[in-house]
Amino acid sequence: xxxxxxxxxxxxxxxxxxxxxxxxxxxxxxxxxxxxxxxxxxxxxxxxxxxxxxxxxxxxxxxxxxxxxxxxxxxxxxxxxxxxxxxxxxxxxxxxxxxxxxxxxxxxxxxxxxxxxxxxxxxxxxxxxxxxxxxxxxxxxxxxxxxxxxxxxxxxxxxxxxxxxxxxxxxxxxxxxxxxxxxxxxxxxxxxxxxxxxxxxxxxxxxxxxxxxxxxxxxxxxxxxxxxxxxxxxxxxxxxxxxxxxxxxxxxxxxxxxx
Numbered sequence: 001x002x003x004x005x006x007x008x009x010x011x012x013x014x015x016x017x018x019x020x021x022x023x024x025x026x027x028x029x030x031x032x033x034x035x036x037x038x039x040x041x042x043x044x045x046x047x048x049x050x051x052x053x054x055x056x057x058x059x060x061x062x063x064x065x066x067x068x069x070x071x072x073x074x075x076x077x078x079x080x081x082x083x084x085x086x087x088x089x090x091x092x093x094x095x096x097x098x099x100x101x102x103x104x105x106x107x108x109x110x111x112x113x114x115x116x117x118x119x120x121x122x123x124x125x126x127x128x129x130x131x132x133x134x135x136x137x138x139x140x141x142x143x144x145x146x147x148x149x150x151x152x153x154x155x156x157x158x159x160x161x162x163x164x165x166x167x168x169x170x171x172x173x174x175x176x177x178x179x180x181x182x183x184x185x186x187x188x189x190x191x192x193x194x195x196x197x198x199x200x201x202x203x204x205x206x207x208x209x210x211x212x213x214x215x216x217x218x219x220x221x222x223x224x225x226x227x228x229x230x231x232x233x234x235x236x237x238x239x240x241x242x243x244x245x246x247x248x249x250x251x252x253x254x255x256x257x258x259x
Contacts, residue, residue: 013048026109052097096116098119098192101187106130107142117208126181129158132159142159206213210226241254
C-alpha cells in the first residue's frame with residue numbers, strides 16, 4: 001500500500017487512515033493507495049464497515065495542486081482515469097462507509113467524503129469544491145455525487161462559487177449527516193459503523209448496491225435491480241437464520257454469520 005494511507009482493523013471496523021501532514025493533499029501516491037485500501041477492505045472478511053479518517057486536524061484539503069500544475073493536457077488525459085478511480089473504488093466498496101471529517105474537506109477531499117455512504121463532520125469543519133478558483137471544475141466525482149446528494153441548485157451554488165461551507169450549513173443542505181464536537185468525530189463514526197458489525201453482510205451489500213445502482217437508472221430498471229438482489233439473498237445462510245429467528249424469537253435477535 002503506502003505509508004501515506006493505511007488500513008487499520010479493530011472489532012470488525014476498518015479505518016482507512018490518510019496520513020500526509022499537514023493537509024493530507026491527495027497526490028498520486030495517495031490516490032493509488034486509496035484504491036488499494038478500498039479493495040483490501042472489500043475483500044477482508046474481518047471488516048464489516050469502513051471509516052475514512054484524516055486524523056484529528058484535517059480530513060483532506062484537496063488534490064495536490066503543485067503536482068497537477070506540472071501536467072500537460074496529454075498528461076491529464078492519462079491521469080484523469082486515476083483521478084476518478086480512487087473515489088470510484090471507495091464508492092463501490094460493498095460495505096457501509098463513513099467519512100469522519102475534521103478541519104477541511106475541500107476539492108478532492110470533499111469528493112472522497114462524497115464517495116462514502118455517510119458523512120460525520122466536526123462542528124468547526126469546512127467543506128467545499130473550490131476548483132473553480134483555479135480555473136477548473138471538480139474532476140473526481142464532485143459535480144456528479146454532490147448534485148445527487150444535495151440537488152442541482154445547491155451543487156451549482158457550491159461549484160460555481162467555490163465557497164467553503166460551514167458544518168451547520170452542510171448539515172442543513174444534506175451534505176453531511178451529523179455534526180458533533182471535533183473531539184468526538186472519530187468515536188461517533190465508530191459508533192455509527194459498529195451497528196453493522198455482525199450484521200448480514202450479503203444483505204447489506206445488496207441493499208447498498210440496489211440503492212446506488214437504482215439512483216443511476218429509471219424507476220422500472222431500479223425495481224428490476226431490487227428484485228434480482230432480493231431473490232438472490234434467498235441463497236444465503238443469513239436469510240435462513242434471520243427468518244427462523246424471527247419466527248421463533250421475534251425481530252432483532254438473529255446471530256448472523258455473514259454468509
